[in-house]
Amino acid sequence: MKTKTLIELITLSSSLYVLxxxxxxxxxxxxxADIKTKDINGLVSESVLDEDGNELPVMAKLKLKADHLKEExxxxxxxxxxxxxKKINIAHLDDIKALQDKLEKADATIALLEARLNKLELKx
Numbered sequence: 001m002k003t004k005t006l007i008e009l010i011t012l013s014s015s016l017y018v019l020x021x022x023x024x025x026x027x028x029x030x031x032x033a034d035i036k037t038k039d040i041n042g043l044v045s046e047s048v049l050d051e052d053g054n055e056l057p058v059m060a061k062l063k064l065k066a067d068h069l070k071e072e073x074x075x076x077x078x079x080x081x082x083x084x085x086k087k088i089n090i091a092h093l094d095d096i097k098a099l100q101d102k103l104e105k106a107d108a109t110i111a112l113l114e115a116r117l118n119k120l121e122l123k124x
Contacts, residue, residue: 046061048061
């Protein structure tokens, strides 16, 4: 009997945990929806005029805001890509410098070997 009661309590506590977690998620989604609703309401209530001085319809306002967000996103992506490119470019410069150092060492070794070969030819 005690084992059955213990299993029931564990099951009940796990069920309560799952419900609490789901409730927390639903609360977070609700808060996010409230914030976004306020943003959209602010955008719709904002007065935006076209070239003729007439107020734009709601869909035109939304399209205008979407275009603005698209430009902002493109600029952020461009900044991120340029940072990555600079890092890659620096890496390439480091590789080139390392290869130049190896080439100089190889040239010095070849010159030393040529000098030794000339010395051996003179002895014979």
